[in-house]
Amino acid sequence: MSRDLPNPGWGPLSALPGNPLMWVLILSEMLVFTAFFALYAAQRALDPALFNASQQQLDPVLGGINTLVLLTSGLCVAFAVEAISAKQLRRSRQWLAAAMLLGLAFCVIKSIEYADKFAAGLMPETNVFFGFYYGLTAFHFAHVVFGLLLLGLVSWRASTENIETAAAFWHMVDLIWVLLYPLIYLLR
Amino acid sequence: MTALPGTRRLLITWALLMALTVVSMVSARLDQTTDWQALPLWSAALVLMATGFKAHRVLMVYLNLRAATLVWKGIFIALTLLTLTLIAAGYLVGRFHIT
Numbered sequence: 001m002s003r004d005l006p007n008p009g010w011g012p013l014s015a016l017p018g019n020p021l022m023w024v025l026i027l028s029e030m031l032v033f034t035a036f037f038a039l040y041a042a043q044r045a046l047d048p049a050l051f052n053a054s055q056q057q058l059d060p061v062l063g064g065i066n067t068l069v070l071l072t073s074g075l076c077v078a079f080a081v082e083a084i085s086a087k088q089l090r091r092s093r094q095w096l097a098a099a100m101l102l103g104l105a106f107c108v109i110k111s112i113e114y115a116d117k118f119a120a121g122l123m124p125e126t127n128v129f130f131g132f133y134y135g136l137t138a139f140h141f142a143h144v145v146f147g148l149l150l151l152g153l154v155s156w157r158a159s160t161e162n163i164e165t166a167a168a169f170w171h172m173v174d175l176i177w178v179l180l181y182p183l184i185y186l187l188r
Numbered sequence: 189m190t191a192l193p194g195t196r197r198l199l200i201t202w203a204l205l206m207a208l209t210v211v212s213m214v215s216a217r218l219d220q221t222t223d224w225q226a227l228p229l230w231s232a233a234l235v236l237m238a239t240g241f242k243a244h245r246v247l248m249v250y251l252n253l254r255a256a257t258l259v260w261k262g263i264f265i266a267l268t269l270l271t272l273t274l275i276a277a278g279y280l281v282g283r284f285h286i287t
Contacts, residue, residue: 006255012259015256015257015259015260016253016256016260017251017252017253017255017256018252026251027263027264027267030264030267030271031267033271034267034270034271034274037271037274037275038274038278040278041274041275041277041278041279042278043278044278044279044282045277045278045279045281045282046282047282048282048283051282052226060213060216061213064209064210064212064213067209068206068209071202071205071206071209071242071246072202072206074202074246074250075198075199075201075202075250077250078193078198078249078250079195079198081192082192082193082194082195082198085192168251171246171250171251172251174246174250175243175246175247175250175251178239178242178243178246179239179243179268179271179272179275181212181239182212182216182235182236182239182275183275185216186212186213186215186216186227186235187216187227187232187235187236187275187279188216188226188227
């Protein structure tokens with residue numbers, strides 16, 4: 001039975017695909033974001049009028065486009081894993097490059113959104129909603145940038161384990177955005 | 189190396205994720221630019237259900253948790269459900285506070 005496990009010798013983590021340490025990171029990141037989401041939800045419950053009025057200043061279509069961009073980059077990364085596992089190194093690097101381009105597109109769109117908000121005088125200290133908006137999205141943005149660096153690194157040092165590990169991180173970044181987008185932009 | 193999802197499953201998942209994102213955007217009535225109102229409850233519920241399904245697909249297919257044990261699947265699904273419940277609770281409390 002143990003010979004069927006992806007990571008024998010890692011105890012409870014041996015049943016998880018990819019590098020087990022990445023799963024420790026994914027689980028801890030999910031817990032951290034869940035705590036922030038809970039704080040946001042509690043603050044929203046205290047002052048829904050302020051949150052609704054502030055949400056109106058956001059551009060949910062841009063946020064939606066960014067969701068489509070990020071999820072498509074996730075597909076490219078998944079294809080990169082499929083390619084490297086089939087020993088197609090060149091193809092895998094091409095998929096990683098496509099994923100990084102889409103990741104950069106996400107960053108550009110988000111930067112345009114930030115610039116627009118700054119131009120409108122909407123700063124993190126404007127009110128509690130914008131404190132959360134900048135805090136949560138910037139924290140996620142930092143993960144996207146780190147993920148891009150990681151994808152670049154594994155594209156250079158390409159191996160099945162490296163690409164699978166970076167892919168897991170990138171999908172975690174996808175997952176957090178999937179939860180973040182409706183919370184900040186849509187639910188009013 | 190674990191059993192990977194395969195091209196077909198990945199493409200189907202991606203198409204589903206795209207469609208559900210559009211469903212969320214439509215449910216949130218983003219077309220109503222001049223008349224910004226609170227969402228009807230069914231819209232909010234649809235947004236949350238679409239989000240939950242998307243998160244599930246990302247976990248099971250993109251992150252390939254389908255290859256993991258039932259316990260790990262349960263842990264990640266429970267954490268996602270907890271997150272969605274907290275989001276929904278904050279939203280509903282605020283909503284009934286308004287009315």
